Amino acid sequence: MDPVAATTFPISGLLLAGSVAALAASLWLLLPKTSDTANSRRLGFLLGTAALIGFAATGRSLGCVGEDAVFLTVAGIAVISGLATIVTRSPVYSAIWFAMALAGVSGVLLVLGAQFLGVATIVVYAGAILVMFLFVLMLAQPSGMAPYDRVSNEPMLAAAAGAVLLGLLTLSIGRLSAAEPPSCCRMPSRAQGMAAAAPAEGAASEDDGSIAPATAGVESVDADEVAHLGAELFGRHLFAVEVAGVLLLVALVGSIAVVSRGEATETDHRRESR
Amino acid sequence: MNLLPSAATLAALVKIGLLVGGLMTAAAYLVLLERWIAAWVQDRRGPNRVGIPLTKIRLFGLGQPLADGLKIILKEDFTPSGVDRVLYNAAPLVILAASLAIFAAIPFGSVLPPLGIPGLPDPVPFLVAPGLDVGVLWVFALSSIAVYGVLLGGWASNNKYGFLGGLRSSAQLVAYEIPLGLGLLGVVLAAGSLRLDTIMNVQAESGVWYAFAQPLGFIVFMVASFAEAARLPFDLPEAEQELVGGYHTEYSGIKLLLFLVAEFLHMITAAFLIVILFLGGWHLWGVTGSSQEIGWIQALLRFGILSGKILGVIVFFMLVRWSWPRFRFDQLMNLAWKVMLPLGLLNLVTVATVEEFRPQLVAALGPGFAGAVAIALPWIACLAGWLVAGVFTPSGTDNTPILTHDPLDIERELAEHERLERSPHIVSPTELAGSR
Numbered sequence: 001m002d003p004v005a006a007t008t009f010p011i012s013g014l015l016l017a018g019s020v021a022a023l024a025a026s027l028w029l030l031l032p033k034t035s036d037t038a039n040s041r042r043l044g045f046l047l048g049t050a051a052l053i054g055f056a057a058t059g060r061s062l063g064c065v066g067e068d069a070v071f072l073t074v075a076g077i078a079v080i081s082g083l084a085t086i087v088t089r090s091p092v093y094s095a096i097w098f099a100m101a102l103a104g105v106s107g108v109l110l111v112l113g114a115q116f117l118g119v120a121t122i123v124v125y126a127g128a129i130l131v132m133f134l135f136v137l138m139l140a141q142p143s144g145m146a147p148y149d150r151v152s153n154e155p156m157l158a159a160a161a162g163a164v165l166l167g168l169l170t171l172s173i174g175r176l177s178a179a180e181p182p183s184c185c186r187m188p189s190r191a192q193g194m195a196a197a198a199p200a201e202g203a204a205s206e207d208d209g210s211i212a213p214a215t216a217g218v219e220s221v222d223a224d225e226v227a228h229l230g231a232e233l234f235g236r237h238l239f240a241v242e243v244a245g246v247l248l249l250v251a252l253v254g255s256i257a258v259v260s261r262g263e264a265t266e267t268d269h270r271r272e273s274r
Numbered sequence: 275m276n277l278l279p280s281a282a283t284l285a286a287l288v289k290i291g292l293l294v295g296g297l298m299t300a301a302a303y304l305v306l307l308e309r310w311i312a313a314w315v316q317d318r319r320g321p322n323r324v325g326i327p328l329t330k331i332r333l334f335g336l337g338q339p340l341a342d343g344l345k346i347i348l349k350e351d352f353t354p355s356g357v358d359r360v361l362y363n364a365a366p367l368v369i370l371a372a373s374l375a376i377f378a379a380i381p382f383g384s385v386l387p388p389l390g391i392p393g394l395p396d397p398v399p400f401l402v403a404p405g406l407d408v409g410v411l412w413v414f415a416l417s418s419i420a421v422y423g424v425l426l427g428g429w430a431s432n433n434k435y436g437f438l439g440g441l442r443s444s445a446q447l448v449a450y451e452i453p454l455g456l457g458l459l460g461v462v463l464a465a466g467s468l469r470l471d472t473i474m475n476v477q478a479e480s481g482v483w484y485a486f487a488q489p490l491g492f493i494v495f496m497v498a499s500f501a502e503a504a505r506l507p508f509d510l511p512e513a514e515q516e517l518v519g520g521y522h523t524e525y526s527g528i529k530l531l532l533f534l535v536a537e538f539l540h541m542i543t544a545a546f547l548i549v550i551l552f553l554g555g556w557h558l559w560g561v562t563g564s565s566q567e568i569g570w571i572q573a574l575l576r577f578g579i580l581s582g583k584i585l586g587v588i589v590f591f592m593l594v595r596w597s598w599p600r601f602r603f604d605q606l607m608n609l610a611w612k613v614m615l616p617l618g619l620l621n622l623v624t625v626a627t628v629e630e631f632r633p634q635l636v637a638a639l640g641p642g643f644a645g646a647v648a649i650a651l652p653w654i655a656c657l658a659g660w661l662v663a664g665v666f667t668p669s670g671t672d673n674t675p676i677l678t679h680d681p682l683d684i685e686r687e688l689a690e691h692e693r694l695e696r697s698p699h700i701v702s703p704t705e706l707a708g709s710r
Contacts, residue, residue, distance in 0.1 A: 092361075092429070096361070096422075096426070099422065115406065115407050115408045116407075116408050116411070119408050119411040119412055119414075119415045120411065122415035122416075122418070122419065123411060123414055123415045123418060126415075126418065126419060127414075127415060127418025127419065127421070127451075128418065128448060128451070131418070131421050131422070131425065131444055131448055132448070134422075134425055134426075134444070135425070135441065135444050135445070138425070138429045138437070138440075138441070139441070225407055226407055226408060226468055
């Protein structure tokens with residue numbers, strides 16, 4: 001444990017370590033393996049629930065969980081669907097859980113006031129890419145694992161790495177929040193609500209001095225968020241946008257070249273036979 | 275804690291109630307209208323008997339939707355064996371929820387005159403979510419979510435016809451989303467906003483509907499929205515004659531009703547978008563002003579004009595259904611990728627050029643003449659695009675039968691095979707490996 005965090009949050013540090021361990025164990029139990037039993041999955045579910053509650057409790061003691069019911073709902077959907085995506089056996093269900101996770105993420109972005117990003121997530125990922133995934137999954141009707149899946153399938157390492165990464169992220173957010181309490185968890189919509197409804201909230205650790213600039217910043221962005229984003233993308237980041245566009249174009253041309261190599265002989269056949 | 279909802283929340287709830295009620299009623303009566311138009315086109319009488327229940331009053335058959343609805347709700351809700359139950363039950367809900375949620379961002383009128391209710395910002399717009407800055411994208415996102423309903427419904431019902439319908443549908447919807455987006459982008463560029471109410475206001479202020487300023491965009495968007503709504507020239511996902519209904523083959527009772535209502539909602543959405551984006555929304559020259567401060571008569575008039583235009587577009591949709599045969603699948607894809615996509619790009623480039631140089635045009639020619647040039651250029655582009663598309667039509671779009679030989683003619687097949695083996699044009703695998 002990091003000494004700074006441990007001294008600042010002695011209980012939450014322990015809680016965090018416990019949650020990480022429980023999450024790793026539950027993920028290992030839940031991830032598709034050859035040695036699966038119903039009991040091990042049940043235990044995995046229990047541990048996973050405990051780990052999620054643990055993480056939520058850590059967040060609360062770090063002062064990072066808002067009271068906003070909408071935010072909690074969409075964030076919960078995102079997290080639980082994300083977990084379900086990796087532990088579900090059926091690929092089709094996996095894809096649908098992934099779509100749910102994207103919907104949750106998009107909801108989080110909408111709550112944060114990033115309307116364009118929120119809706120674009122749905123349009124690009126859920127609307128186009130994932131539909132293609134589903135399309136292929138349904139056509140292929142895969143059963144069991146392909147050889148390359150068996151090689152790369154390491155449930156224990158993956159579970160441990162994922163859980164530790166999550167724990168470190170939580171820890172670093174906690175340290176950020178220890179340095180300047182409100183900024184880590186202050187969501188724009190909540191900040192605006194707070195500014196309107198005065199200090200009705202009982203979160204005593206937050207001082208008003210840091211709320212005011214945050215609110216002002218949010219409003220200046222919110223006034224014309226899409227135009228602002230567009231100006232930023234095609235002004236300061238124009239080169240990156242263009243390069244990304246060219247990269248996609250090259251990929252497109254490449255894929256067509258790969259496909260048409262196989263098909264050229266086909267059309268030749270037909271032309272010959274006429 | 276104050277448990278009473280605020281005035282703004284109440285206003286939103288009232289709007290949602292009105293909109294959902296209105297849409298459901300409209301969908302029911304549009305079915306009747308569609309059957310009447312079908313009867314008129316085919317020289318029949320159509321449904322004209324069901325009137326007020328338990329009386330002998332017929333009312334031109336206006337009771338038909340009620341009877342149809344009752345019948346389909348009371349039918350047995352049969353679930354075939356071997357279906358994936360969770361997805362089978364979820365699919366109709368997904369598609370209906372997505373089709374209804376689209377209307378959160380679609381304005382269904384202009385604004386109400388100030389009501390003076392405390393806590394409610396005046397004037398009240400005819401729009402459920404007036405704070406949404408990305409209205410057009412919201413519509414786009416949710417219509418792409420509706421694809422899930424079709425795809426999952428077809429897959430989960432464990433039926434070849436249903437599955438084929440679902441696959442066709444997802445390919446078609448994904449392909450036509452691109453021309454749809456290109457047609458839309460032209461309007462967004464010209465209006466400078468992603469909000470549908472702002473787009474209507476801009477058209478009302480200038481008096482030039484985008485159908486006149488961007489004819490090519492209008493055509494591309496119209497064709498693509500026919501495909502997105504899966505109406506007849508593009509109804510391959512359902513194709514009663516070949517797929518017995520496509521993705522909802524196995525559905526019955528109220529679940530089938532949900533699918534059918536969602537389909538009608540898609541058509542209504544398409545009509546709303548065509549009217550709002552290209553036909554001026556609530557604006558009509560000399561009848562409605564362009565001001566945001568209006569009285570009750572003006573507000574109702576605008577609502578009426580918008581509804582009338584939408585009804586007109588829907589009648590057009592229904593007439594097209596009986597005027598065009600269904601496309602073949604390769605024709606569908608050729609039309610999307612080889613005709614509509616380039617035309618949409620052409621429109622976008624033209625509009626972008628006009629908008630970029632509009633200030634210079636106004637400075638050089640004066641506002642009136644510059645406006646005329648700004649309209650004339652897209653028309654020239656439209657004509658040129660139409661000519662090029664007509665001359666270089668992709669071969670897949672014609673209906674000339676492809677000559678194929680009888681697959682049962684074994685001798686010919688063998689001769690053909692032998693001839694191909696000797697043909698120098700075909701590269702054998704060993705040669706291919708050698709050349710690498």
